[in-house]
Amino acid sequence: MADHTLNIAIIGAGIGGLAAASLLRSIGHQVRVFEQAGQFGRVGAGIQMTPNAMQVLRRLGLEPALRAIAYEPEIALSREFDSGRITNQFAIAAAMEHKYGAPFFVLHRADLHGLLAADHAQDSINFGKKLVSLEQDSREVRLRFADGSVAHADLVVAADGVHSLVNTILFGRQDAVFTGRVAYRTTFPAALLGSRPLDPARTKWWGPDRHIVMYYVTAKRDEIYFVTSQPEDAAWLTQESWSAKGNLDELRSAFSEFHPDVQHVLQCCPDVHKWGLFIRDPLARWSNGRVVLLGDACHPMPPYMAQGAASALEDAAVLSRCVATMVDNGPAEMAKAFDLYEGTRKPRASRIQAASGANNWMRHASEANPDWVYGYNPWKAPLVSMDRA
Numbered sequence: 001m002a003d004h005t006l007n008i009a010i011i012g013a014g015i016g017g018l019a020a021a022s023l024l025r026s027i028g029h030q031v032r033v034f035e036q037a038g039q040f041g042r043v044g045a046g047i048q049m050t051p052n053a054m055q056v057l058r059r060l061g062l063e064p065a066l067r068a069i070a071y072e073p074e075i076a077l078s079r080e081f082d083s084g085r086i087t088n089q090f091a092i093a094a095a096m097e098h099k100y101g102a103p104f105f106v107l108h109r110a111d112l113h114g115l116l117a118a119d120h121a122q123d124s125i126n127f128g129k130k131l132v133s134l135e136q137d138s139r140e141v142r143l144r145f146a147d148g149s150v151a152h153a154d155l156v157v158a159a160d161g162v163h164s165l166v167n168t169i170l171f172g173r174q175d176a177v178f179t180g181r182v183a184y185r186t187t188f189p190a191a192l193l194g195s196r197p198l199d200p201a202r203t204k205w206w207g208p209d210r211h212i213v214m215y216y217v218t219a220k221r222d223e224i225y226f227v228t229s230q231p232e233d234a235a236w237l238t239q240e241s242w243s244a245k246g247n248l249d250e251l252r253s254a255f256s257e258f259h260p261d262v263q264h265v266l267q268c269c270p271d272v273h274k275w276g277l278f279i280r281d282p283l284a285r286w287s288n289g290r291v292v293l294l295g296d297a298c299h300p301m302p303p304y305m306a307q308g309a310a311s312a313l314e315d316a317a318v319l320s321r322c323v324a325t326m327v328d329n330g331p332a333e334m335a336k337a338f339d340l341y342e343g344t345r346k347p348r349a350s351r352i353q354a355a356s357g358a359n360n361w362m363r364h365a366s367e368a369n370p371d372w373v374y375g376y377n378p379w380k381a382p383l384v385s386m387d388r389a
């Protein structure tokens with residue numbers, strides 16, 4: 001436990017922010033989370049939690065609850081979009097845990113988020129707090145919110161996502177870049193598939209310039225999820241928000257050359273959301289003074305390796321280890337802790353960002369050795385300063 005108490009503010013109650021809040025509190029600090037949304041919504045989305053992410057969720061005590069609600073597929077398949085030919089397959093249930101020491105679950109994103117949020121007292125998550133400015137000096141950070149309120153903190157963790165305001169405040173305006181691609185995604189009751197149920201595998205169907213991933217999101221296999229990636233005209237961004245309802249006819253038409261199994265799922269799907277996919281170049285630094293970035297705020301990536309939230313969880317674990325090395329609350333100790341955090345996390349996050357962008361993860365058996373991703377344990381990774389990274 002820390003022998004001094006920091007007053008820590010976390011901006012953003014996403015997966016990264018909530019995990020960081022729990023872990024920093026667990027080493028003895030006072031933590032408040034500020035979230036712009038008025039409440040948490042339940043957007044229809046699944047999420048894959050690979051063994052490296054599960055190392056963090058396990059430390060948070062969530063593994064038993066995850067085992068009860070999440071789905072653990074027997075196998076993951078890569079299939080050609082039209083013929084359905086299997087180009088790669090790897091075992092998940094039991095095999096992952098045996099090899100990497102932690103399981104690989106898939107589940108509803110809101111269920112994961114709900115478990116992370118349940119770890120916090122009601123009053124430690126402050127909703128309706130949209131950060132609009134941040135100033136710091138050698139003693140503290142002052143945070144101003146859109147409702148006119150102000151908060152003070154010794155240390156600020158900015159987990160405010162891909163469009164991070166804090167990133168802009170610290171390092172100047174450098175907007176996240178639209179990749180020219182969108183993801184349609186939704187969850188819906190498996191019963192809507194009628195007499196042609198979803199294959200129990202976690203399957204990615206690979207087309208020439210688009211793909212679709214499908215899996216069950218509950219242990220009971222009563223709800224399914226799919227997520228696509230396909231080209232989209234940048235004009236769409238100016239017409240609609242970056243996250244909007246998708247048009248089902250457009251989606252079905254975009255995948256009309258895919259295998260009948262895919263088309264059946266799209267035909268039965270009642271509703272869908274459409275998300276713009278954004279990236280940023282790796283940043284030179286992730287921290288400035290008393291403020292440090294975490295998750296998509298510093299290393300957003302296309303979702304093609306299912307590692308964005310996993311990386312945010314890894315960040316949270318490593319950041320808590322680095323903050324635990326501080327022997328006092330002064331700026332010099334904070335700078336050392338952030339230096340260790342960046343030195344430990346940046347090389348790995350940048351490598352995953354680059355590998356995600358290539359979008360060939362596990363497509364063919366010859367390209368696939370997931371050990372460096374799934375075998376990583378953020379509790380055991382050596383802490384390395386920036387000059388040795």
Ligand code: FAD
Nearest residue numbers: 012014015016036048131160161295296303306308309310
């Ligand atoms: P976010 O989840 O974006 O959270 C940021 C939070 O900050 C939000 O709650 C937001 O409201 C809040 N906020 C923003 N600005 C402010 C402000 N000014 N003031 C206050 N609050 C603010 N990752 C995986 O590991 N596995 C997967 O299977 C996977 N699938 C994906 C599928 C798709 C289609 C997409 C788009 C992403 C996927 N990801 C996946 C990536 C993952 O969703 C992100 O990497 C992850 O959500 C990042 O978490 P975060 O906490 O950094 O940011």
